[in-house]
Amino acid sequence: MLAAIREAAGDIWKYSDSEHLSLRKALADHHGCGIENLMIGEGVDGLLGMAVRLVVSPGTKVVTSLGAYPTFNYHVDGFGGVRISVPYSHDREDLEALLAAVQEHDATMVYFANPDNPMGSFWHEDDVARFVDALPETCMMVLDEAYCECGPAEAFPAIDRFLDRPNILRFRTFSKAYGLAGVRAGYVIGEAQTIAAFNKIRNHFGMPHLSLVAAEAALADQAYLQSVIGRIRDARDEIARIARKNGLSPLPSATNFVAIDCGRDGAYSRAIVEGLGARGVFIRMPGVAPLDRCIRVSTGLSEDIELFARELPTVLQALD
Amino acid sequence: MLAAIREAAGDIWKYSDSEHLSLRKALADHHGCGIENLMIGEGVDGLLGMAVRLVVSPGTKVVTSLGAYPTFNYHVDGFGGVRISVPYSHDREDLEALLAAVQEHDATMVYFANPDNPMGSFWHEDDVARFVDALPETCMMVLDEAYCECGPAEAFPAIDRFLDRPNILRFRTFSKAYGLAGVRAGYVIGEAQTIAAFNKIRNHFGMPHLSLVAAEAALADQAYLQSVIGRIRDARDEIARIARKNGLSPLPSATNFVAIDCGRDGAYSRAIVEGLGARGVFIRMPGVAPLDRCIRVSTGLSEDIELFARELPTVLQALD
Numbered sequence A, B: 001m002l003a004a005i006r007e008a009a010g011d012i013w014k015y016s017d018s019e020h021l022s023l024r025k026a027l028a029d030h031h032g033c034g035i036e037n038l039m040i041g042e043g044v045d046g047l048l049g050m051a052v053r054l055v056v057s058p059g060t061k062v063v064t065s066l067g068a069y070p071t072f073n074y075h076v077d078g079f080g081g082v083r084i085s086v087p088y089s090h091d092r093e094d095l096e097a098l099l100a101a102v103q104e105h106d107a108t109m110v111y112f113a114n115p116d117n118p119m120g121s122f123w124h125e126d127d128v129a130r131f132v133d134a135l136p137e138t139c140m141m142v143l144d145e146a147y148c149e150c151g152p153a154e155a156f157p158a159i160d161r162f163l164d165r166p167n168i169l170r171f172r173t174f175s176k177a178y179g180l181a182g183v184r185a186g187y188v189i190g191e192a193q194t195i196a197a198f199n200k201i202r203n204h205f206g207m208p209h210l211s212l213v214a215a216e217a218a219l220a221d222q223a224y225l226q227s228v229i230g231r232i233r234d235a236r237d238e239i240a241r242i243a244r245k246n247g248l249s250p251l252p253s254a255t256n257f258v259a260i261d262c263g264r265d266g267a268y269s270r271a272i273v274e275g276l277g278a279r280g281v282f283i284r285m286p287g288v289a290p291l292d293r294c295i296r297v298s299t300g301l302s303e304d305i306e307l308f309a310r311e312l313p314t315v316l317q318a319l320d
Helices: A002-011 A021-031 A043-055 A070-078 A095-105 A125-134 A192-198 A209-220 A222-245 A266-278 A302-319 B002-011 B021-031 B043-055 B070-078 B095-105 B125-134 B192-198 B209-220 B222-245 B266-278 B302-319
Strands: A038-041 A061-065 A082-086 A109-113 A140-144 A168-173 A186-190 A257-261 A294-298 B038-041 B061-065 B082-086 B109-113 B140-144 B168-173 B186-190 B257-261 B294-298
Touching: A002 A209, A002 B002, A021 A038, A021 A209, A038 A043, A038 A192, A043 A070, A043 A109, A043 A140, A043 A168, A043 A186, A043 A192, A061 A070, A061 A095, A070 A082, A082 A095, A095 A109, A095 A125, A125 A140, A186 A192, A209 A222, A209 B209, A222 A257, A222 A302, A266 A294, A266 A302, B002 B209, B021 B038, B021 B209, B038 B043, B038 B192, B043 B070, B043 B109, B043 B140, B043 B168, B043 B186, B043 B192, B061 B070, B061 B095, B070 B082, B082 B095, B095 B109, B095 B125, B125 B140, B186 B192, B209 B222, B222 B257, B222 B302, B266 B294, B266 B302
Parallel strands: A061 A082, A061 A109, A109 A140, A140 A168, B061 B082, B061 B109, B109 B140, B140 B168
Antiparallel strands: A038 A186, A168 A186, A257 A294, B038 B186, B168 B186, B257 B294
16 A cells, blocks of 8 residues: 555646545445445545535534534534534434434434444444434434444444435445555445535545545555554553553443543543643543543554553542 | 655654745745745635635625636635626636626626636736726626636736735635645645635645645755746646647647547537546546636656547547
């Protein structure tokens, strides 16, 4: 993949293909859908902004979970939407409560991440499908599957399952398991007419040539992806082991990070985040209670995890 | 610059700096302004969309020129703005008429490109400054200087001249003379508070790491830029010579293309564009009368221009 980038660098004086045909064809082959079911964009963040713009205007009701992905909220607020936030239940987004909120408020959009960020939890595909079946057609569902490559297969409905539903948009990215956060390439999968609507508002020449080349090369190397996923699993296990060893409770994770329950309040979690930060270990934490009893530790290379293992006890001791 | 890209490729697993500090510092040094006066974005197209979003809502009046940059119109239409289009005068955007239209319609935004696309003409910086001085503060000016590196110095007011004006935004790009169309990097220069407003709506992680690296490396190599500008000038002269030799009238150009007056109507110009296209020469033409009596030929390598010189007489003969 790096070789593909280095080889393609000589072409960057040219505008890239505004239709992204080559990458869309490769993704269509990979997923068994049509290129008309796919739109590429500048990361999931950018695509979320476009999806919000498609249906949200001042006063539009949008349902999400309290503590879920803040960048989705940023876009909703930016277009004047009114957010209704449903609490998590048992550290998962609460599908039943999300549906009830959509119905109660006659919401135009609902956000659901599977697997979830920041808790790392997931729902079975049958639960997701039941939610989709029950969802009013007047409500656009943002199904954020950014972490899908890291999760169990049973969490993900087949790609063709919702392709006839104009109100279901599935978001995927090359930033997580594919390891290409720096190229800013995400894509959305959906019913053809809904996908076509992105064409009326997107920045047609927004994707750099090298990002398209890198994403396509990464997609082509599924063996490498599988090896990365294996390493992510090992790293999750190791992070969980370190957490337990330090008297903390790691949550099961279907993502490339592990949420660790530190057993106290947000102030305590924040002190751990800051303590580790001061010692060169950058981790994050959920923004709201009760999720903020946890810290969120990303998987990394062995030396990163060793550093975490070495510094965590020191930080915890200093806080006792 | 290619070396910088190839070297940086190994870093693309990381998210890029969402503040683009390194490139903004380099641009601030280059232009003698503050980093708070600069915002980077996914090409001028993407930045234009954000600028429009900042001030345009359904019904907002926006003034531009009839036949000027269509992507600006695309964004205005996308946010529900009402466009008022002023005809060109003598193949230049008509500053006086643009100002009159702003005043008559109490417009919230006005677009002006200097140098102009698609005609290649320009206005003197004193004319631009007079326009700015006369512009109501309630009207945001989009001063599109995408082609500035190709134009004469006298066309461009000093960067610090408008930095205290909250309603003047100047757009620049690495896609033209810097030769980096494929990396999608543009920037906007303006008063600090206005620039800060972009931060409330932009896609913070929209810029790929390699695009930032490439733009910064290109900016650092001003000697190379000057050599490119010299080659653009030579190519313009050569294209003009070929046009004259074929009985057509090249317009003076302050850009990296030459508009050639073919002396008849849009149908004739289109037939030339299509005839050349069929023979492997890709050129463009303005979209509306009377500008569409012209074809628009981009500068290129010697072999590209030789191909144009070879095929143009054949195409013209076939049309006679």
